[in-house]
Amino acid sequence: MKQRIALVILLLWVAAALLEPLLRITPNAVHLPAILAAPSPDFWLGNDGLGRPVGGRLIAGARIAFVVAFSTVLISALFGTVIGAVSGYVGGMLDHLVSRVIDIMLAFPGILLAIALAAILGPGIGNLIIAIASVGWVGYARLARSQAMSLRSSEHITAAVALGSGQGRIIFRHLLPLMMAPLLVEASFGLAAVIVAEAGLSFLGLGVQPPQASWGSMIREGAGFLLVAPHLAVFPGIAIMLVVLAANLLGDWMRDRLDVRR
Amino acid sequence: MTSRLLSALVTLFGVVTLVFFLIHLIPGDPVEYILGDSARPADREALRLQLGLDQPLLQQYGSYLYNLLSLNLGVSLHSSQAVSALLAERFPATLELALAAFVIALLLALPLGVMAARKRGTAWDGGAMTLSLLGVSIPNFWLGPMLILLFSLWLGWTPVSGREGAGSLILPAITLGASLSAVLARMVRSTLLEVLNEDYIRTARAKGLSETSVIWKHALMNAMLPVVTLLGLQLGALLAGAVITETVFSWPGIGSLLIESIQKRDYPVVQGCVLLVAVSYLLINTLTDLSYQLLDPRIRVR
Numbered sequence: 001m002k003q004r005i006a007l008v009i010l011l012l013w014v015a016a017a018l019l020e021p022l023l024r025i026t027p028n029a030v031h032l033p034a035i036l037a038a039p040s041p042d043f044w045l046g047n048d049g050l051g052r053p054v055g056g057r058l059i060a061g062a063r064i065a066f067v068v069a070f071s072t073v074l075i076s077a078l079f080g081t082v083i084g085a086v087s088g089y090v091g092g093m094l095d096h097l098v099s100r101v102i103d104i105m106l107a108f109p110g111i112l113l114a115i116a117l118a119a120i121l122g123p124g125i126g127n128l129i130i131a132i133a134s135v136g137w138v139g140y141a142r143l144a145r146s147q148a149m150s151l152r153s154s155e156h157i158t159a160a161v162a163l164g165s166g167q168g169r170i171i172f173r174h175l176l177p178l179m180m181a182p183l184l185v186e187a188s189f190g191l192a193a194v195i196v197a198e199a200g201l202s203f204l205g206l207g208v209q210p211p212q213a214s215w216g217s218m219i220r221e222g223a224g225f226l227l228v229a230p231h232l233a234v235f236p237g238i239a240i241m242l243v244v245l246a247a248n249l250l251g252d253w254m255r256d257r258l259d260v261r262r
Numbered sequence: 263m264t265s266r267l268l269s270a271l272v273t274l275f276g277v278v279t280l281v282f283f284l285i286h287l288i289p290g291d292p293v294e295y296i297l298g299d300s301a302r303p304a305d306r307e308a309l310r311l312q313l314g315l316d317q318p319l320l321q322q323y324g325s326y327l328y329n330l331l332s333l334n335l336g337v338s339l340h341s342s343q344a345v346s347a348l349l350a351e352r353f354p355a356t357l358e359l360a361l362a363a364f365v366i367a368l369l370l371a372l373p374l375g376v377m378a379a380r381k382r383g384t385a386w387d388g389g390a391m392t393l394s395l396l397g398v399s400i401p402n403f404w405l406g407p408m409l410i411l412l413f414s415l416w417l418g419w420t421p422v423s424g425r426e427g428a429g430s431l432i433l434p435a436i437t438l439g440a441s442l443s444a445v446l447a448r449m450v451r452s453t454l455l456e457v458l459n460e461d462y463i464r465t466a467r468a469k470g471l472s473e474t475s476v477i478w479k480h481a482l483m484n485a486m487l488p489v490v491t492l493l494g495l496q497l498g499a500l501l502a503g504a505v506i507t508e509t510v511f512s513w514p515g516i517g518s519l520l521i522e523s524i525q526k527r528d529y530p531v532v533q534g535c536v537l538l539v540a541v542s543y544l545l546i547n548t549l550t551d552l553s554y555q556l557l558d559p560r561i562r563v564r
Contacts, residue, residue, distance in 0.1 A: 100276065103273050103276070104273055107547070108280070109501065109539065109543050111503065111506075112536060112539055115520070115524075116284055116532070116536050119524040119532065120287055121287075196401045203506065204505075204506065206524070216403065219403060226407060226411045230411055233407045237401075241396075244399040245399040
């Protein structure tokens, strides 16, 4: 039941994000008479400090959040998994080097590195994705590496080696398919983490730049009007919370269903 | 023990190197990035000299390492203060915030986790775990403004921002500690449930100890190992999480210094802040690692 609700919430947001261009939403349109207006029949979630509709900006923000989240998770999962799997299976010097790099990356608090990278690369969605993915791949790499190391000595791999399969074929045909379950679970938690990271960086002014709407920058802007118009900061926060809660619940559920130990 | 310290040193070296190369990641010229397009050529040249960017990369790296050893982190481009002095001025506030968040997290999580484990499967358990799920899912840059709205603006109990008096510490500490306390409560519950099945717990109950004594003395002490691991790893994460919390509350620590310096493009200060937080994080993690041995002598024997 909990999982159904989580799935519905997530799908609704994804649908809103996908259909945004069709919904005839004007997230950046200024309505001067409606500056800081409370929710009304015309604007269901009220208007912000420039009179822009909060509801429309939430949906535009969802689009940004999911574009960043899905591309970041995809890039870091692909990159991390391949590096981890190859390193864990091949072993030797390569594995030594890769595990050192993983150690060093893990010795960095993730959000700090993402903040530093976002600050250096400059604002923009592309740079945001690069900054978060440069931190995010490490988790997948560590997971894939340990999986590859424990699967390396299993019988079907020995059989594949005996049949003369090359290393590449073994890694991509015999190892990776078996790693999919834990990676899927990791990716689902990753989705929640990236959405929070994107919003956090945009909150700090390092992500999406104005006038584009992001849930994080909406909270930042709303924090300046807390007393006169609390709805500006309240709604985007609820949006983030719902999505993150749903993604976490889904991750928990998949972990139990797929019998993955974290 | 020696090998652990050695591997921590190698990692430290890696972290220091990574921070050095951050500035060289900037696409194009860092000087242009810091000063903008409209700067005069003479100013550019001066900054290039000041940052040592006219030297070969390896030489820059060498002098960076040498300066680090003598705790010379360069000079702020904005105020011409020494970066190490700026960091020393701001670090106590961050440490205070992180420790307060840590204490609040423990105070919330221990009773919540113990209660959930004792009343396993009841509404109490469900409520505690729902609360914990909420705690992980609410980002601190939203929790902060919401707490300000409720406690500072509506109820008027605490100051909105700044660092004056004990009252100003409460909201930032709750904001920073909330997600840690949520994770912690879960972990206390699950490790306690595991420990409660052990034989020595049955023994303790059989010899007539009170349930309070069984839980808090016999079970919790043995459930502490994974909890301490988590705490150690999270204390470092608190320092990093402080960046956002400090910005929300204008708390004058390293985190707000970092964001201010990013906005002013004061690169030496940015580098110093990142380095300080990363090194503290590594230090705390290494100490956590070593503290296992104190808590669980079995590890030392192995």
